[in-house]
Amino acid sequence: MKIGLEVHVALPTKTKLFCSDLAYENQEEPNSNVCPVCLGLPGAKPVLNKKALEISVSISKALNCEITEKTWFVRKVYFYPDLPKGYQITQLDGAVGIKGYVDLNGKRIRIRRVQIEEDPARIIHEKDYSLIDFNRSGVPLNEIVTEPDITSLEELKNFIEELRSILYYQGVNINQELKTDLNISLAENRVEIKNVTGVRNLIAAAEYEIKRQTALINEGKKINKETRSYKEDSNETVSSREKETEEEYGFTFEPDLTFYDTTKLEIQKAIIASVVAKELAYKNEYREKTIRELILFNKKNLLLLTSLSKEEFKKGVSLIEKFASFGIEDYSEEDFKKMIKQDISSIEKGEFLRLLGKTSKYEEKADEKEIEKGIIEMLSQDKNLLKRGITDGKAMSFMIGKVKEKYHVTGKEAADIIKKVIKSMLNN
Amino acid sequence: MEKYEFERLLNSARIELDEVESASIEKDIKDILVFFDKLKNISLDDEELAFHPVEIPEKLREDNTENKNKIEDVFYNAENYRFYFLGPKI
């Protein structure tokens, strides 16, 4: 049995791959995050998102790939209403990562390629037309292509589990959305199951297909080389009437883009840390937000962490979380080294600052009465703020920001006092 | 190019031709391919490939969002149904 996968994962960026529309936020309304670029309007041109490239290099490295020094893109032409330009910008020979592997208890699953590509639009099928939402058009993806090295359902499960862990530390949560094309061949001919959504369906599709092919072999029947799709409702795979279209694709160099140098990316440091993180503590030990925002894409914290021994690593991460939660940003390497020796597991802010020796600046924190007075003043000047008050997230975070800056309190402290003041003002 | 190859090619390009047009374009294409075949005789195996005429240094975009379009602008040129683009049947 040979199983190969093409796994598509969405990258944790703020904006899309080639334009500055939001990739994930504010998506409720269809076509609310679109522009000439992701609508494929004539005249628009793509510009590559730096962070998407950095994350892709990092993922490739975590999958033990060789990194292509000058990575480049191709156009893959096919006609479907969800593809606004009539081609998808993707990668092939110039893919960011090639020839990687994932080890599963001694069994090596080779990774052929990690490629950066744009997601097509979301399409709703209706009887006599389709409805298209381009919010998803241009969301950055990595397609991870394995060699057909998986030889059992058990191995497939292990591989996905391993991939989940590795990608978790890259800020990618495959539980949220995973799209996979699956190749399974028990005999000579290869069967491809396209577009399986989610981990559970992937396993179920493979399981069904293995049974189906086994039964055919036992009956002495031939297995057709074909493309099938997985039906979730009936838990089966069915033959797609779609023709083999691979031959038609015809890839060309994407002339609206150029070659991108992966050696000078800041991500080289993230790679080190992600490898350290991977080695040290595997399963769900750190918060996703910590990994993503405080470690992988924070150069200073990365450097601090990579200077630690394996034993100290975990403590280093909690220390970084403490700094962040107390709103301390200007700590130096010495500060960090000093604090790593302390027991900070359940430390309060005051004590933390005392140990750090920075009480003067941060503990100038005014007493609550003074803060309340300041807030009342702010709200009296801007009645609109008072009206929008606590129900409006934007107004709230604006006020929290002001209070934090002026009185050196944490966000939570600021929020508590603001809420209290608003309530009392509204009640009067 | 055989007839069936030409038909397949039209299908890949999503171009439909009437009979008259088909005959004349098929002939043109054969002539043009002969013209292109001039290139067959030269060997440039060691030559680099110029994807652009001048070197294009990389240009990356910071992961920041900008002001969005107004929804009226988005649908100015298209039909929509509840803010979805209307498209052909799948």
Add this chain to the structure above:
Amino acid sequence: MTSSFLSFEDKGYKDFISRLKQENEKLNAFNFIDENDKSGKIISVKDNICVKGMPATASSKILQGYIPGFNATVIERLEKAGFSVIGKTNMDEFGFGSFGLNSEHYARNPFNEEYITGGSSSGSAVATALIKGHVSIAESTGGSISAPASFCGVVGLTPTYGVISRYGLIDYASSLDKIGFMGKSVDNIREVMEKTIGGDPKDTTSLSVTISNKKPNKLYVIDNLMTGVNEVIKDRFEDLLAKLSAKGYKIEHTKIDYLEYSVPAYYIISMSEASTNLAKYQGFKYGFKVKDFSLNYNEFFMSARKQFGKEAKRRVILGTFIRSKSITQRYYEKALAIRHALIARMDKILKEGFIIMPSMPIFTPKISEVKDISPVEAYSMDMLTVPPNLCGFPHMSFPYFYEKGMPIGAQIITNHFNDYSLLDFLSEWESDFKYKFKEEIS
């Protein structure tokens, strides 16, 4: 010759437009003329460059009705500098053509309506010849500025690839498309160029580089390019060389290897890229609408793409063929290798001097003479304009002689990013050359 732009301050525009519309009835220079009042210096814009609120069709039926909601970067910059766009100029559909005839209502030569304008920036050349102190924003992929400039007796400047942002340009072949200018005075062209050059965060292939003006005193004639040129044109060109020699230029003769492959290499690259750039036209988001959504999507797309003109269909089909897996190697990569080889060889000569040649190998033909020639014959007419275009070298066609009342142009080429030397050359040329036009509108 110094000249300034025709410009309007609140009044006079309506009268000007009515005169222009009258001329346009005969010559089809414009696909669209804006009747709303304008103030400031006026320019016209090729119909494949997006101007917010004006139709953009690239002379294709498939874009009929499309009104972009955004400006091309060149337009953004020019409007900021006080220019107003009066309309969109006629062209060969998507830029596919050297004669201007691949447009439903093709443009006619302002010197004689029976003659072609050249293409693909046909309307830009006519508008420039027609309007006093005018500059038209045009675009060249393989010679679309030099050819019509030469046949219509105006100056056509095609800058180095990447110097002017392509954002907002409706793509023909992305690695070859260059926005450029047509005009009839060096000062006007220089002003527009200075306002538009420079990198653009919205176009990856746009460049922020300093443009130099190192003017050499040598002019190279490429002997193996001259073999296909009409004999009388050759004679006139010899006269031009004599004139330039008298002005102090040293004339040198040389040969360049691989030049005979430049036209097929150009068409291979451009068709291959064009077939992907035209994949976006599917008949439901903008422009021509199929309307019958119950058609299966493949039939729907096929039905939309019937709107392409014959040359567009030819190029999409051929481009698709060139891209198909099994033959990529044979055509596309070889064409890219030829481009590389030619750049190196031309660069070596351009370090020493300008390259000079006639812009077109023939006299301006009558419409009836070229309407039905075969594609290969038509493509071969690009033998002189293709080399600098394929290789992204800045070049300029300028009028130098009038044969039986029709203008003839010559083309000079310089090295990448030395674009301003072409304008310095033009400045010198204009000091004792008098442009002729039938009549100008103001």
